[in-house]
Amino acid sequence: MMKRRMICLSILLIAATAGSALAQNAGVSSGYPTPKNGFSPAEQRGHGLYLRYCVLCHGVFGDGNGDNAPFLDPRPRDFTAATFKCRSTPTGTLPLDSDLIGTLVRGVQATNMPSWRPLTDENRQDLVAYIKTFSERWKTEKPGDAIKIPPETPVSIESIRRGHELFQKMECWKCHGQQGRGDGPSASTLTDSKDQPIRPYNFAMARNDSRFKCGSENQDLYRIFMTGVDGTPMPSFADVMQPNDAWDLVHYLRTLQTERRSKENEVLKAAGGAATLKSSENKSENNSAADSNGKTHSGGH
Amino acid sequence: MQMRSGRHLPAQQSALAFLVAAAFVVLFVVLSSTPGYAIPAFARKYGLPCSACHEAWPKLNSFGQNFKDQGYQLNNDRDSPIWLNPSYWPVAMRITPHWHYESLGHQSVDSGDGTVEQTIKTSGFDLTGIDILAAGTLAKNVSFLLVPSIDGVAGTVGFESANIRLDNIKGSPWLNLKFGKFELDGPLSEKRMMSFSNTGGAYQLYHYVPAGDINDFTVGENQLGVELMGHSLDDHTRYAASLISSTDGSLGLPGGRSYDGFVHLSQGFMAGKLGLQRVGVYGVTGLRPTYSLTSGGEPIPGTGRGNKSFYRAGGYGNLYVGKFDLAGVYQHASDNVFLANGTPANGELPEGAQGATWNIGTFEGHYLYSPKHFILGRYELVRMSRQPLSDLPSDYGNIDVFTAGYRFYPFINSRAGFAWHIEFSTLKAVKTADSGADQRSNSFFTGFDFAF
Numbered sequence: 001m002m003k004r005r006m007i008c009l010s011i012l013l014i015a016a017t018a019g020s021a022l023a024q025n026a027g028v029s030s031g032y033p034t035p036k037n038g039f040s041p042a043e044q045r046g047h048g049l050y051l052r053y054c055v056l057c058h059g060v061f062g063d064g065n066g067d068n069a070p071f072l073d074p075r076p077r078d079f080t081a082a083t084f085k086c087r088s089t090p091t092g093t094l095p096l097d098s099d100l101i102g103t104l105v106r107g108v109q110a111t112n113m114p115s116w117r118p119l120t121d122e123n124r125q126d127l128v129a130y131i132k133t134f135s136e137r138w139k140t141e142k143p144g145d146a147i148k149i150p151p152e153t154p155v156s157i158e159s160i161r162r163g164h165e166l167f168q169k170m171e172c173w174k175c176h177g178q179q180g181r182g183d184g185p186s187a188s189t190l191t192d193s194k195d196q197p198i199r200p201y202n203f204a205m206a207r208n209d210s211r212f213k214c215g216s217e218n219q220d221l222y223r224i225f226m227t228g229v230d231g232t233p234m235p236s237f238a239d240v241m242q243p244n245d246a247w248d249l250v251h252y253l254r255t256l257q258t259e260r261r262s263k264e265n266e267v268l269k270a271a272g273g274a275a276t277l278k279s280s281e282n283k284s285e286n287n288s289a290a291d292s293n294g295k296t297h298s299g300g301h
Numbered sequence: 302m303q304m305r306s307g308r309h310l311p312a313q314q315s316a317l318a319f320l321v322a323a324a325f326v327v328l329f330v331v332l333s334s335t336p337g338y339a340i341p342a343f344a345r346k347y348g349l350p351c352s353a354c355h356e357a358w359p360k361l362n363s364f365g366q367n368f369k370d371q372g373y374q375l376n377n378d379r380d381s382p383i384w385l386n387p388s389y390w391p392v393a394m395r396i397t398p399h400w401h402y403e404s405l406g407h408q409s410v411d412s413g414d415g416t417v418e419q420t421i422k423t424s425g426f427d428l429t430g431i432d433i434l435a436a437g438t439l440a441k442n443v444s445f446l447l448v449p450s451i452d453g454v455a456g457t458v459g460f461e462s463a464n465i466r467l468d469n470i471k472g473s474p475w476l477n478l479k480f481g482k483f484e485l486d487g488p489l490s491e492k493r494m495m496s497f498s499n500t501g502g503a504y505q506l507y508h509y510v511p512a513g514d515i516n517d518f519t520v521g522e523n524q525l526g527v528e529l530m531g532h533s534l535d536d537h538t539r540y541a542a543s544l545i546s547s548t549d550g551s552l553g554l555p556g557g558r559s560y561d562g563f564v565h566l567s568q569g570f571m572a573g574k575l576g577l578q579r580v581g582v583y584g585v586t587g588l589r590p591t592y593s594l595t596s597g598g599e600p601i602p603g604t605g606r607g608n609k610s611f612y613r614a615g616g617y618g619n620l621y622v623g624k625f626d627l628a629g630v631y632q633h634a635s636d637n638v639f640l641a642n643g644t645p646a647n648g649e650l651p652e653g654a655q656g657a658t659w660n661i662g663t664f665e666g667h668y669l670y671s672p673k674h675f676i677l678g679r680y681e682l683v684r685m686s687r688q689p690l691s692d693l694p695s696d697y698g699n700i701d702v703f704t705a706g707y708r709f710y711p712f713i714n715s716r717a718g719f720a721w722h723i724e725f726s727t728l729k730a731v732k733t734a735d736s737g738a739d740q741r742s743n744s745f746f747t748g749f750d751f752a753f
Contacts, residue, residue, distance in 0.1 A: 052352040052672065053364070068348035107377045112348050114375035117535045118367040120576050209472045 039133070046130025049123055057112065062134030064194075072112050075196050082135035083193060083231040086214035091228040091236035093144025094137060100128045102215075109211045110201075147226050147238070149219055153247040155263045157271040163252025164277045166245055175200040175233065180256030193231040200234075206257035221250045346385060346437065347375060351718060356626075356667070357675035357708060358718050358752070359493040363569075363577055367536040372444035372468030372477060373436055381441040391437035397429040397722065399748020403499055406741040407734035418736055428453050429497065432461065434752075442468040446483070460552070461492075462523055475531035482525045482550060486541035486565045488581060488617040488630050489665065491521040495677045498744035501704030501726030505681045506615075506632055506663045511689055511698050512733065514657060515643045516589050516611050516636050518561065522550040526560070537569035537577075547587055557605035561587030576621050584614035592645035607646025609637035615661075624670060630663040641689035653691035659698075660684050677706040677724075699731040708750070717753035722746070 039047065050058075059066040062079035069076050077084070086103045087095035104124045107115035116124065132138040153159060167173060175190060177183040180203030192198045201212065213229065214220055225246045228236030237246070254264035255274065268274065351358055354365030361369065374380040382389070402424035409416045435447040448462040464481030484492050489504060496502055507521030526545030532538060543563040547555040567581025590605025615632030639646050641657035665679040683700040706724035728742040 053350065056350040057348055072348055107375070110378050112377065112379055114347070114349070114377045116364070118363040120571060122574065122576070 040129065042126045042129040043133055045123075046126035046128070049119075049127050050130050053116070053119075054127070062131065074111055074192065074198060075194060076112075077231075078194065079131050079134035081193070081231075082132075082137040085229045085231060087144070087227050087230065088146040088223060089144030089227065090147060090238060091230055094141055096143045096146060097125070097128050100131065101125065104128070106211070106215065109213050110199075111213075147223065149222055149226075150243045150247075152218055152222075152250075153244055155251050155267055157267055157276070159248045159251045160255055160264060160268055160271075161252075161277060162245070163248035163250065166241075166249045167252055170237070170241075170249075172249075176203065176256075180204050180253065190233045192233075198232055203253055203256035204258060206260050208260050210257070210260065218247075218250050218254070221253060222246050225249060346389065346391065347379065352672045356669055357495075357672055357710065358720075360495055360667070360675075361490075361493060363536065367532075370477075370530070370532045370536055370539065371474070372442065372466050373438060373446075374442070374444065374468065380438050382438055383440075391435055393434045393752055394431060395434065395750070395752035396431040397497060397748050397750040398426070399429070399497070399722070399746055400424070400426050401498060401747075402743075402745040404741075404743045407736065407738045408740075409735045416735070418734055418738070439465075442470075444468055473531075474534055477530045479528040479530065480526075482523050483528060484523050485520055485543060485545075485563050485585075486528070486530060486539075487520050488565070488567075488583060488615065489628060489663065492523070495667070495675065495708065496679065496704050496706050496724050496726065497722065497748070497750075498704070498724050498726045498746035500728045500742050500744035501679065501702065501706070501724060502744075502746075504663060505683050505700055505702055506630055506661050509634075509659070509661060509683050509700065510636065511641060511657045511659065511685065513643050513689060514636055514641050515591070516640045517549045518547070518585075518587060518589065518611060519549060520563075520585060520613065524550045524561070524563075525552070535569075539565075539567045539569075539581075541565045545587075547589060554603050555605070556593060556603060557588055557590035557608050558603070559588040559590075559608055561585060575623075578621060579619040580617065582614075582616045584612065586610065586612040589640055591639045592647060607639065609639045609646060611636045611640060625666065625668055627664065627666045630661075632661045632663075634659050634661065636689075638689070651690065654689065655687060655691055657685070657689040658687040660686055673710045675708040675710075677704070677708075679704040694732055697732045700728060702726065702728045718751060720750045722748055722750050 055066055056068045057066045057072060057076040058064055058079060059069065059076070064076040064078035066076060082094060084095045084100065084103070085108070086106075087093070087099045089095055089099070101121075101124045103113075104116045104119070104127060107113050116127075119127075174184045174186045175182070177187065177200075182200040182202035182204075184200065187200050190198050190200065210216070212220055212224065214224055224234070225241060226236060226238045228234055228238075241249075251264050254260070254262045255268045258265065268276075354361060354368055356362045368375060378384075402422070404420055404422040406420045407418045408421045410419050410421075430453055431451045433449045433451075436445065438444045444466045446462050446464050446466075448460065450459050450461040451457075452459065460482055462482055462484065464479050464483045466477060466479040468477050470476035470478060484490065487507065489506070491504055491507055494502065494504070504521055508519045510516055524543065524545040525548060526543050528541055528543040530539075530541040532540070541564070545561045545563065547557050547559045547561050563583070563585040565581060565583040567579055569577050569579040572578045588608035588610055591607040591609055593600035593602075593606065594604035595601060611634075613632055613634045615630055617628060617630040620627045620629075635656060635658045638644075638650060638654050638656040642651060642654045644650050644654070661681065661683050663679070663681045665677070667678075668676040670676070679702070681700070681702040683698070685696065685698050688695065688697060704724065704726040706722065708723075709721045710719065711721065712719060724744075724746045726744045726746075730740045730742075732738070733740045
C-alpha cells in the first residue's frame with residue numbers, strides 16, 4: 001500500500017516538474033516562471049531570461065532604471081523609448097532584430113553591457129522578443145530597411161588625405177578632437193537623449209583588439225556614419241556624405257588609432273606619417289574658427 | 302482488535318503522509334511563481350544580477366563559466382580596477398551554520414574482552430569553515446583569486462586558493478596561464494558543490510581510493526601548480542592542462558620529487574531547442590613516493606623514494622533539458638601495486654598483491670524550478686575491478702552513495718546571497734565492517750548558507 005502511494009507520489013512529482021519544464025522552456029532555461037498574459041511563447045521565455053540577466057540594470061519596466069542603474073555610466077538603455085544606438089537601419093527608425101541580437105552578442109564597448117555570447121541563439125531571439133514588448137512603437141512601426149554598404153574603396157594615401165579633409169570639414173574634431181582622443185572643444189558639453197553626460201569615442205586609445213560601440217570592422221564604422229548613433233549626439237551623415245567619402249573618412253579614422261596595426265597606418269607611415277596631413281588640418285581649423293565662431297557643426301555634435 | 306487497529310493506524314498515517322506530500326508539491330509550485338532578483342559576488346563591480354552567472358549559487362551557468370574562463374572579466378572595457386570606485390574591495394565571505402545528524406553502521410566498538418559492532422548515531426549544531434573570497438582583476442587581463450579559509454574546529458587558517466592568472470595572452474582566449482593554488486578544471490566542480498553533508502559533501506569520483514592505498518592524490522583538492530587553459534569565445538570548446546606539485550595541494554615542497562599532470566578537453570554543442578550540451582574527457586597521472594630516507598628512524602622531508610605511478614581517466618556529458626540538467630561522469634582509476642598495498646618499493650609485497658583498479662560513475666541531476674528553488678539528486682557508484690590483494694572479495698570496498706537535497710533562496714538581493722539548505726545522503730560500503738558486513742552511513746543536514 002505504502003509502496004504504491006510512494007510510486008504515485010513520485011509520478012506526481014515527476015509529472016509536475018516535467019510539465020512545468022516542458023511548458024515553459026526551450027533552449028537554456030532562465031529558471032523563472034513566465035507570464036501568460038497575452039505574451040507569445042518567445043516573449044514569455046524572454047521575460048524569464050530578462051529577469052535572470054537584465055533586470056537589475058534595465059529595470060522591471062525596461063526603462064533603464066534597474067537597481068544598479070544609478071551606479072552605471074553610461075546609464076542602461078531605456079527600452080520604452082525604443083531608441084537604439086547600434087542599427088543597420090536609418091536614423092530614427094526601429095532596428096532589425098538582427099541588430100539587437102548583434103548588440104547582445106557583441107556587448108557595447110565602454111559601457112557595462114557585456115557580451116552575451118554564451119547564451120544560445122534562441123535565448124537571444126527570445127530576449128529581443130521580450131525587449132520589444134516595452135514600447136508601443138514596435139506595434140505601430142516597422143523597422144527600417146537596412147542601409148546598403150558598398151564595397152570598400154582601396155586604402156591609399158589619397159583616400160586617407162580626403163578623409164582627413166572631411167574630418168575637418170564635417171567638424172568631427174569638435175567632439176572627437178584633432179587626435180581623435182575624444183577631447184574636442186565640445187566634448188565636455190555633450191549629453192545624450194536622457195540629458196546624461198556622454199563622452200565622444202576616443203580613437204587614440206584603441207589597441208589591436210579594440211572595438212567600436214557597434215562593431216570592430218571598417219564596415220561597422222561606415223555604418224555608424226550612415227545610421228548615426230541614435231540617442232547620442234552622433235548624427236547620421238547619410239544625407240550629406242557620398243559612399244566614397246564615407247570610406248575615405250573610415251580610412252582616416254583608422255589612422256587615429258595609432259597603436260593599432262592596420263593597413264591604413266602602414267600606408268600613412270609609408271607616405272611620411274601624420275605630418276603629411278597637417279597642412280589641411282591647420283587650414284580647416286582656422287577656417288572653421290572664423291566661420292562658426294565656436295558653434296558645433298550642423299550634425300548636432 | 303489491537304492487531305486490526307495496529308494495521309489501520311499505519312495506513313491512515315501513510316495516507317496522511319501522502320496528502321501532506323502532495324500538498325507540498327502543489328504549494329511548492331504555487332510559491333515558486335514569485336520571481337526573485339539577485340546580484341553576484343562581482344555585482345559591485347559589474348552591476349549584474351547573480352543569476353546572470355549562477356543557475357543557483359554557487360553553481361555556474363554557461364555565462365558564469367565564460368566569465369570565469371575570461372579571468373573574471375566581461376571584456377567590456379570595465380574589467381580593469383581603474384574603472385572602480387577606490388572604496389571597492391573585491392571580498393566576500395561565506396559560511397553555513399547548520400544542524401546535522403550522522404549515523405555509521407557496523408562500527409566496531411570495544412566491549413569487555415572483545416569488540417561488537419553497532420550503529421553510532423550523533424547529531425548537533427555546527428558550522429562549516431568560513432571562506433573569505435577575494436577575486437577580481439589587478440589590471441586588464443591580470444586576474445587573481447585568494448581564498449583564505451578558517452577551520453573553526455582546528456582553529457587554523459589555510460589557503461584554499463591563491464593564484465594569479467594572465468588572461469588572453471597575445472589577445473587570444475586560447476592562452477591563459479594560471480599560477481599558484483587552484484581547483485583543477487575537472488568535469489564537476491567540488492568547490493561549487495551543491496551538497497554539504499558528511500556523506501554527500503564530497504565526490505567519491507575525486508576522493509575514493511581502496512582501503513590501505515597510500516596514494517594521497519585527489520582531483521577534488523585544490524592543487525599547487527601552473528595551468529594553461531584556453532577556450533573559444535563562446536566557451537563551447539575548452540581545454541586545460543596543469544602541471545602540479547605532488548603534494549595534493551599541501552604547502553611545502555613535495556616529498557617525492559615529482560609532478561602530476563592533468564588535462565581536460567571538452568566540447569559544447571547546441572542540440573536544437575534543448576540548448577547547450579557538453580561532452581568531455583579528462584585524465585591525470587602522477588607519481589607518489591612509497592618510502593623516505595630516514596634520520597634516527599624518522600622520515601626526512603623531501604626525500605621520498607620509490608616513486609610509483611597512478612592515473613585517473615574519464616569522460617562525461619552534461620545534458621540540459623529545459624530546467625533539468627544531468628551530468629554523467631565515468632572514471633577509471635589505477636594505482637600501482639606498491640601504492641595500493643601501502644608497501645615501500647624497496648620492500649616485499651604481500652602475497653597476491655596486485656595493482657588496484659576501479660571504476661566510478663557519478664550521475665548528478667538538478668531541477669531548477671526557479672532561481673529560488675533548486676533540487677539536487679546524485680548517485681555515485683564505485684566498483685572495484687581489481688583488488689589490491691587477489692584474495693579479497695571482488696566487491697570489497699564497492700560503494701553506492703545517494704544524495705538528495707533542496708535549496709530555497711527566500712530572497713536574493715543586490716549584495717548578498719542566502720539559502721536554506723536541506724539534504725539527505727546515504728552511503729553503503731560493501732563488506733568494509735570488521736565482521737565483513739556492509740557498512741551504511743547516513744547524513745542529514747539542514748542549515749542556512751549565506752554569503753555577502
